[in-house]
Amino acid sequence: MLDNCTLCGSCINVCRYNALSIERAMIPLEDLKKFEGIIIWGELENKSGQLQFKKVVYELLGKALELNKELNEQISVAVLGPPGISALIDELFYYGTDIVYLCEHELLEDFSNDGYTTVFTSLIIDKKPSIVLYGATIKGRELAPRIAARLNLGLTADCTGLSINKQKQLVQTRPAFGGNIMASILSPYTRPQMATVRPNTFSKVKSKQSKKGIIEKISVKLEKQSIRTKIIEEISSKTESINIEDADILISVGRGIGSKENIKLVHELAQELKGTVSSSRALVELGWTKHPIQVGQSGKTISPKLYIALGISGAIQHLVGMQTSDIIIAINSDPEAPIFKVADFGIIGDLFEIIPQFLKLCRKNKESSL
Amino acid sequence: MKIIVTIKQVPEANKVAVNPETGTLIREGVESILNPFCEYALDMAVKLKIQNPDLNVEIIVISMGPPQAKYALIRCLELGADKAYLLSDRAFSGSDVWATALTLKEGILKKIGNFDLILAGKQAIDGDTAQVPAELAENLGIPHIYYGFDIKIDKKKINVKKETEKGYKVIEVRLPALVTISKGPSTIRRLPSMKDMIEARKKPLEIINAKSLNMDENKIGLNGSFTQVVKIFSPPTKKAGEIIDGNDSINAAEKLFMFLKEKLIV
Numbered sequence: 172m173l174d175n176c177t178l179c180g181s182c183i184n185v186c187r188y189n190a191l192s193i194e195r196a197m198i199p200l201e202d203l204k205k206f207e208g209i210i211i212w213g214e215l216e217n218k219s220g221q222l223q224f225k226k227v228v229y230e231l232l233g234k235a236l237e238l239n240k241e242l243n244e245q246i247s248v249a250v251l252g253p254p255g256i257s258a259l260i261d262e263l264f265y266y267g268t269d270i271v272y273l274c275e276h277e278l279l280e281d282f283s284n285d286g287y288t289t290v291f292t293s294l295i296i297d298k299k300p301s302i303v304l305y306g307a308t309i310k311g312r313e314l315a316p317r318i319a320a321r322l323n324l325g326l327t328a329d330c331t332g333l334s335i336n337k338q339k340q341l342v343q344t345r346p347a348f349g350g351n352i353m354a355s356i357l358s359p360y361t362r363p364q365m366a367t368v369r370p371n372t373f374s375k376v377k378s379k380q381s382k383k384g385i386i387e388k389i390s391v392k393l394e395k396q397s398i399r400t401k402i403i404e405e406i407s408s409k410t411e412s413i414n415i416e417d418a419d420i421l422i423s424v425g426r427g428i429g430s431k432e433n434i435k436l437v438h439e440l441a442q443e444l445k446g447t448v449s450s451s452r453a454l455v456e457l458g459w460t461k462h463p464i465q466v467g468q469s470g471k472t473i474s475p476k477l478y479i480a481l482g483i484s485g486a487i488q489h490l491v492g493m494q495t496s497d498i499i500i501a502i503n504s505d506p507e508a509p510i511f512k513v514a515d516f517g518i519i520g521d522l523f524e525i526i527p528q529f530l531k532l533c534r535k536n537k538e539s540s541l
Numbered sequence: 542m543k544i545i546v547t548i549k550q551v552p553e554a555n556k557v558a559v560n561p562e563t564g565t566l567i568r569e570g571v572e573s574i575l576n577p578f579c580e581y582a583l584d585m586a587v588k589l590k591i592q593n594p595d596l597n598v599e600i601i602v603i604s605m606g607p608p609q610a611k612y613a614l615i616r617c618l619e620l621g622a623d624k625a626y627l628l629s630d631r632a633f634s635g636s637d638v639w640a641t642a643l644t645l646k647e648g649i650l651k652k653i654g655n656f657d658l659i660l661a662g663k664q665a666i667d668g669d670t671a672q673v674p675a676e677l678a679e680n681l682g683i684p685h686i687y688y689g690f691d692i693k694i695d696k697k698k699i700n701v702k703k704e705t706e707k708g709y710k711v712i713e714v715r716l717p718a719l720v721t722i723s724k725g726p727s728t729i730r731r732l733p734s735m736k737d738m739i740e741a742r743k744k745p746l747e748i749i750n751a752k753s754l755n756m757d758e759n760k761i762g763l764n765g766s767f768t769q770v771v772k773i774f775s776p777p778t779k780k781a782g783e784i785i786d787g788n789d790s791i792n793a794a795e796k797l798f799m800f801l802k803e804k805l806i807v
């Protein structure tokens with residue numbers, strides 16, 4: 172029985188009497204070098220009924236390719252999910268993946284901390300990577316610390332920068348104090364070095380012309396009892412198909428819009444610019460917009476190519492959620508609005524006058540180019 | 542029923558800056574507050590206590606932090622907590638996620654013992670990491686659910702409404718469990734009354750040092766941390782953008798159009 176033990180720790184979950192424990196000894200420093208390679212969590216999402224990899228997986232691969240110039244090791248992606256997902260993985264090879272570790276099991280169909288931690292932990296113990304990266308998504312932020320605690324590992328959350336130093340250590344840089352300071356962090360004593368990375372921070376890089384890579388099927392041992400949470404129901408809000416984290420252009424609306432009806436104007440602008448509408452917290456609280464499209468500390472952190480803030484004053488809680496956008500445009504009637512401090516282009520004025528004029532210009536431009 | 546709420550005192554985030562010469566944090570004059578998400582977690586505990594009078598709910602708040610973190614705990618006692626523990630010792634300072642989660646675990650097991658539910662804020666507004674609760678849950682061997690915004694107790698189980706990227710899920714879990722709270726109950730919170738403040742002073746608040754937790758000194762604080770901060774610095778400042786007067790809306794719209802055209806967006 173013990174011969175089959177992978178030290179994944181799932182038995183500890185099942186035992187209700189705290190009778191089991193695993194003593195994990197610290198790794199002697201000279202053994203740290205034995206850990207090699209980068210594993211990325213290939214997080215899947217269900218987009219209108221179809222499973223696909225989250226954008227952040229490709230962004231992590233892009234970064235891994237860059238890190239690998241210093242390391243020259245293997246880049247692998249751990250894909251956990253229900254049976255039948257192997258068809259999805261070809262795409263990964265174009266973006267720099269050397270090996271895909273395919274972990275299929277019925278119990279991995281729905282994400283659970285218990286199930287995913289158990290399987291991923293076994294994989295890490297088996298493969299001994301030197302770096303494991305996760306998207307700092309809702310799921311990544313739950314999963315990574317659970318694995319870190321089970322394996323006694325350092326973990327740096329929500330990184331916006333990663334590099335390799337002269338000692339071949341992973342330098343993990345992250346914002347703190349609402350983005351007012353940056354901190355660079357090492358995990359000198361533990362392997363793998365683990366980090367979650369903020370989506371929309373790195374760019375995806377297509378590195379290969381052909382799909383050539385290895386798929387290694389991992390035999391997954393998972394018991395139903397080791398998953399202690401049960402999904403009773405799942406409610407999708409109407410705005411479900413819109414994921415503002417994935418949008419390249421966001422038109423964001425705040426209290427300055429005045430009324431719920433006026434939001435129509437913002438949708439018109441979004442349509443013209445092929446953008447997506449997002450919102451400040453104030454409008455969600457008024458019930459004019461829904462929480463899934465809220466930008467900011469208690470909503471989503473986004474980093475689109477273009478962010479247009481309409482009637483948003485820009486409280487710090489809002490700024491921390493959007494200030495890494497490539498281009499920021501703000502229209503606000505209050506010249507003192509903090510949003511202007513982060514704007515690349517700002518107009519102090521009445522959005523109800525400026526936006527219709529702007530839409531006219533866009534339409535005229537289109538006609539003349541026809 | 543025992544509900545533990547883990548608490549963090551944080552500096553008001555928007556006031557912290559880096560001294561450009563020394564590269565250290567300037568904390569002077571920065572006020573500390575109870576982390577807003579921890580306050581939501583406490584509100585949730587209070588709501589569960591009110592909703593389930595038959596369960597005899599006791600709300601215990603626990604924090605690891607400097608001596609002044611006691612004021613955040615006093616605030617919790619004013620807002621409805623029954624008992625508070627502060628794990629405070631110079632030896633704890635410099636703790637990263639791992640060392641913090643381990644210290645909290647020892648504090649909970651050695652001072653509180655059995656419990657039914659742990660509530661935590663979804664993240665602290667200074668570090669924003671959201672990693673301690675999951676590590677604490679793993680250390681205690683209990684399941685965790687992140688981003689809860691409503692909880693119903695059903696005997697030995699709870700149903701948690703959890704935010705997802707698309708909406709929400711209802712998740713059932715057997716107690717004991719840990720839930721992090723992303724939004725407070727929709728009831729409007731009252732400010733503590735003078736009576737609450739006086740009552741709070743009578744409630745037990747115990748300050749616990751490293752020695753009384755009997756922890757290996759290599760496992761706490763900076764020594765017990767697996768991550769090391771090697772550098773802090775100010776984020777690169779963005780160069781100031783162009784701000785124009787929009788009184789002449791036609792002109793402003795044209796300038797906006799040209800700006801976007803330059804960026805190849807229109």
